[in-house]
Structure formats: structure tokens, C-alpha cells
Amino acid sequence: MTTLTEHSSVPGGSTAAAAAAALNKTYGSGDTTVHALRNVDVTFEAGTFTAIMGPSGSGKSTLMHCLAGLDTADSGRIWIGGTEITALKDAELTRLRRDSVGFVFQSFNLVPTLTAEQNITLPVALANGKVDRPWLAEITDTLGLTGRLSHRPHELSGGQQQRVAVARALLTRPHVVFGDEPTGNLDSKSGAEVLSLLRRSTREMGQSIIMVTHDPVAASYADRVVLMNDGELVGELAQPTPESVLAALTKLGA
Ligand SMILES: Nc1ncnc2c1ncn2[C@@H]1O[C@H](COP(=O)(O)OP(=O)(O)OP(=O)(O)O)[C@@H](O)[C@H]1O
Numbered sequence: 001m002t003t004l005t006e007h008s009s010v011p012g013g014s015t016a017a018a019a020a021a022a023l024n025k026t027y028g029s030g031d032t033t034v035h036a037l038r039n040v041d042v043t044f045e046a047g048t049f050t051a052i053m054g055p056s057g058s059g060k061s062t063l064m065h066c067l068a069g070l071d072t073a074d075s076g077r078i079w080i081g082g083t084e085i086t087a088l089k090d091a092e093l094t095r096l097r098r099d100s101v102g103f104v105f106q107s108f109n110l111v112p113t114l115t116a117e118q119n120i121t122l123p124v125a126l127a128n129g130k131v132d133r134p135w136l137a138e139i140t141d142t143l144g145l146t147g148r149l150s151h152r153p154h155e156l157s158g159g160q161q162q163r164v165a166v167a168r169a170l171l172t173r174p175h176v177v178f179g180d181e182p183t184g185n186l187d188s189k190s191g192a193e194v195l196s197l198l199r200r201s202t203r204e205m206g207q208s209i210i211m212v213t214h215d216p217v218a219a220s221y222a223d224r225v226v227l228m229n230d231g232e233l234v235g236e237l238a239q240p241t242p243e244s245v246l247a248a249l250t251k252l253g254a
């Protein structure tokens with residue numbers, strides 16, 4: 001939990017897991033200018049699971065990277081858990097990212113020479129923190145990893161490796177976990193396992209999750225789908241189903 005200055009003017013209230021206001025980002029200049037984000041206003045409620053969808057090149061990864069403090073916008077404001085990150089100095093941003101943000105990537109990014117448990121606790125070890133053992137036990141039990149903790153990544157299935165990555169993201173109880181196509185490399189059964197666990201972490205642990213995906217079935221595990229097109233937020237769906245997501249994407253020409 002961060003101890004940085006709190007800001008009360010967060011869109012959607014200070015309980016929002018993450019929020020952006022009037023976010024703009026362009027790449028290049030002149031004729032080759034790409035408006036990756038155009039005046040994006042969005043709020044992600046705490047304890048909810050949101051999927052960001054839209055055609056390739058619509059700005060999904062750019063939005064996620066800016067929200068997570070991995071990339072900077074040209075203008076606009078961003079909040080994570082009540083702290084305006086666009087007002088932070090580099091060192092403060094690094095600390096907030098470490099303490100308040102979790103990531104699950106398409107490639108699991110596990111260290112091959114470390115066991116599953118060592119991979120899960122690595123960010124805490126790197127920050128010279130103390131591992132919350134009961135919480136670790138609860139997460140790994142929930143994720144069905146208890147019997148796998150002494151295995152190295154190559155001794156685990158793809159789904160198990162991604163569950164290790166999810167456990168690593170959840171261990172620090174971040175304000176928000178970001179995933180960019182977290183199930184993109186998994187077969188449908190392993191993908192369903194990981195998505196169910198992400199959903200359960202919102203229900204049972206109060207975790208906030210923001211996930212970019214191209215898959216309407218993956219998006220249907222979320223509470224809400226936010227639709228992007230050409231750098232803009234163009235709509236959203238509550239309680240999405242694979243059918244309602246597919247229909248919305250078809251309308252966008254995705
Ligand atoms: N580093 C960069 N330099 C120049 N243009 C970029 C850069 N990164 C992204 N873009 C452009 O910004 C736009 C948005 O890209 P972004 O990666 O956010 O799209 P996306 O929705 O994540 O697409 P995909 O579904 O293919 O991952 C695209 O037109 C892309 O070409």
C-alpha cells in the first residue's frame with residue numbers, strides 16, 4: 001500500500017482502482033502522426049474485472065502501459081488507487097509501480113532457474129520485503145499450486161506457469177493487476193483456468209483486474225468490457241457474454 005499523497009479528485013471517487021482523464025498520446029509527427037490515445041476518460045472500479053477490447057492498433061496496449069506507469073502520455077492525468085501517478089517523480093513512480101501494480105504478460109516471464117515459489121516471491125525479495133506467508137499459502141492454494149511450488153517452470157504446464165505468474169502478481173496485494181493477453185499463449189482449458197482464477201481473485205480477494213484481450217470468451221469472464229477504436233473509448237458492455245462481445249466487435253469492424 002502506498003503512502004504517497006492521496007488526491008481526492010479521482011474520477012469515480014478515490015476508491016477507483018485506476019482512472020484516466022483526458023489522456024492523449026501521439027507517436028511520430030507530421031504526416032506520420034499516429035493518435036494512439038485521443039482524449040480518453042475512463043474509471044476502473046476497485047474489486048472489479050475489466051476487459052479492454054478493440055481492433056489491432058486501436059490503442060489498448062498504449063492505454064494499459066500508460067495506466068500502469070510503464071509509458072507516459074502526452075497530456076492528461078492518471079490515478080492508481082487514489083494516487084495521481086502523472087504527478088509523481090520518477091523514484092516515486094517506481095515505488096508505486098512496485099508496491100501497487102501487478103502484471104501478467106502473455107509470455108509468463110518466469111525465471112527458468114528458480115522454483116515456482118521463488119518466482120512468486122521474487123518481486124518481494126528484490127524489494128527487500130518480507131513474504132506474507134499465510135497470504136502466499138492462501139493464494140497458491142486458491143490457484144491449485146500447492147503441490148507444484150518446488151518445481152521449475154520447465155516442469156510445469158503452460159497453464160500452471162501462468163498461474164505462477166498470477167500468484168506473483170497477487171502476492172503484493174497490488175491496487176490493480178494488469179494483463180496484456182494473459183491467456184494468449186494458453187490452450188482453451190488452461191486459459192479458462194487462469195480466467196476463472198482472475199475472476200475469483202476479484203470476488204474473493206477484492207482484487208482489481210484490467211485485461212487486454214482479443215478473445216470474446218476471455219472477455220466474458222470480466223464484469224465489464226471497455227471498447228476502443230482508433231485511440232478512442234467508443235463504448236462499453238456490462239456483464240458481457242461471448243455473443244454480446246462478438247456483436248460489439250463486429251460493429252466496430254474488428
Ligand atoms: N513505439 C511506437 N512508435 C510508433 N507508433 C506506435 C508505437 N507503439 C504503438 N504505436 C502505434 O499506436 C497505435 C496503437 O498501438 P497499440 O499497441 O496501443 O495498439 P493495440 O490496440 O494494443 O493493438 P494490438 O491489438 O495489435 O496489440 C498503433 O497505430 C501503433 O502502430
Ligand SMILES: [Mg+2]
Nearest residue numbers: 060061062212
Ligand atoms: Mg496490444
